Amino acid sequence: MVGAMRGFSRTGGPSTPAPVGLAAAANGASTLLDVMRGLSGCVIETVERGKTIFFPGDPAERVYLLRRGAVRLSRVYESGEEITVALLRENSLFGVLSLLTGQRSDRFYHAVAFTRVELVAAPAGSVRRAIEQDSSVGLLLLQGLSSRILQTETMIETLTHRDMSSRLVSFLLVLCRDFGVPGNEGITIDLRLSHQAIAEAIGSTRVTITRLLGDLRQAGLVQIDRKKITVFDPVALAKRFS
Amino acid sequence: MVGAMRGFSRTGGPSTPAPVGLAAAANGASTLLDVMRGLSGCVIETVERGKTIFFPGDPAERVYLLRRGAVRLSRVYESGEEITVALLRENSLFGVLSLLTGQRSDRFYHAVAFTRVELVAAPAGSVRRAIEQDSSVGLLLLQGLSSRILQTETMIETLTHRDMSSRLVSFLLVLCRDFGVPGNEGITIDLRLSHQAIAEAIGSTRVTITRLLGDLRQAGLVQIDRKKITVFDPVALAKRFS
DNA sequence: GCGCTGTGTCCGGCTGGCTGCTGATTCTAG
């Protein structure tokens, strides 16, 4: 399994062969992206929709920053069932497992490009060194992780709703927050979502999602055009909680 | 609401009035606890079981490290319903919201001491400064947050199980990992858990939990003595997934 | 053209939520 086709196209190291993580240090207002790009051993990758970024069981040696697109983190069970643990939006950090204990560890999630994706990957050791050499790096990473935690906790909130209707509504609102682009008639979720994908994210089944989405559409709350969902009025939708 | 009884007992600042976050810096092998204790403005608190640490709406200005005990992070709805977003174990970092954007923000969770709790609280600004002055601080905090993320994601996995039986089993295993103390006849979860509390954590109802726990007990998989659950054999329990 | 993936719909069956009640246990205040 390890080493199977990855569908990557590497565009070499950092655009400028920066001196180990000091480039970004100079000004304090630099972004996470700048920092990551400046790391030694950093690689900028483009991954096509549906291709794997890492498999469960792969060694965890790099930290990723999602620069563009969406990534799905999922758990695969022996039964073949697959559940989505997180749908990462732009500027999310992932693969942080590698930052933990010095001892070598393996991925247990499956990371797949949910859309065409651009990401920056840096070796964990390199990240550690950069932090030691430049304190502002640590702060930026910390903020990145903090916002990941908040996102994840919102998702937990979504999942503890008892009835599927509330769960779906709550999930749609999360998606609006993370992937929504405002249009003239509401917020459009910029992802091509199949009912199956939604079901895997909120712990339901395809059929149920079809039914509930149909209800929402008939109620005039959402619109679906070629797998893209538009929420007309998030506030009105939020009232749909049981 | 803000400023209501908190049930705190503050034991002054850092035991030694350390120079702004440099104390812990000296040796690289220091712990998160050492770091936090060394921060300027840091406060060590003891909170009794059931007392609130922060309310939703309180200003988010401090970062907490849970030194001893368990903390429940929950969301309170207008309906009066309350769901548990996280059950934090020892050495968990929380209140990280305050690290984010420089602009002032407010808590949206309710943090309650689930057991008698000892915690270290430091102002966000102080944490930021410490990171800038001592790079090793950033790394430690990062590792703390990383492990929080992994915990949270495990919880998401638990919550996406469709049938309540699997969900409960999965949750019990999480609790064993986080709060389990090995005994001569299995692993005992060192928390006094009411059925209601479990229900609020896994999105179910009190009655269902009662029934399912009864089933597990009758199957000889767990034992419950005065609200403390003992799992005889986690491996056997894990086979209980649908 | 064909196959694949995704959507829409129907139905039977059962899980699990809801309500109401009772006895047990724990907490608190006097």
Add this chain to the structure above:
DNA sequence: CTAGAATCAGCAGCCAGCCGGACACAGCGC
């Protein structure tokens, strides 16, 4: 230490919501 209050646990019955499986069809890519 005890009495009363509050929380907790267990049980039963009812019913809706959701799952599982199955099938037809639409759209799209190859």
